[in-house]
Amino acid sequence: MLRLDLFALNRIYNIPTEVFTMKKFIFSILTTAAILVTGYDGGGSSSSNTNNTTTVPTVPIGLTATAGNAQVALAWAAVSGATSYNIYYSTTTGVSTTSGTKISGITAASYMQISLTNGTPYYYIVTALNSAGESTASSQATATPIIPITVPTAPTGLIATAGNAQVGSRGPPFPEPRPTIFTIRPPPA
Secondary structure (H helix, E strand, O other), X not given: OOXXXXXXXXHHHOOOOOOOXXXXXXXXXXXXXXXXXXXXXXXXXXXXXXEOOOOXXXXXXXXXXXXXXXXXXXXXXXXXXXXXXXXXXXXXXXXXXXXOEEEEEEOOOEEEEOOOOOOOOEEEEEEEEXXXXXXXXXXXXXXXXXXXXXXXXXXXXXXXXXXXXXXXXEOOOOOOXXXXXXXXXXXXX
């Protein structure tokens, strides 16, 4: 049940009580961005509070996950009005805000997660937050950290000796990591 205190409304809106109508009151509330609420404690004291109309942030878009050696770099488009972000991750697809492990307090639109297991896929979603609440989750992104593959340097000082249906070679030891397959080609013409 809504109870109107015409005296309080007269003080808030400075409208004479005899001219005040419900139509003007509703119109005033619907067209005001902030509503002043006044409460009384029964002893004649009053307090007021302004309720600013902050809305929950929009969904973060453009989430990308880039794998590195035991790490994943995440990035997304910054959300206007967001004060921080939550990241939820899992090693199974279909991560959600209830099933994922939460990383909170992220204030930039990027994050580097480290100390991950190489060869294991990681699935991520991001939400934006402000004083009004948490947004809906972004689309899922995935990355699998890997050990970078290093191509060995070409050997130098190698001497090949032609034989009967075979080739012999000798030269300095190969640098680490040692190649497992050798391809011998004739020099370009």
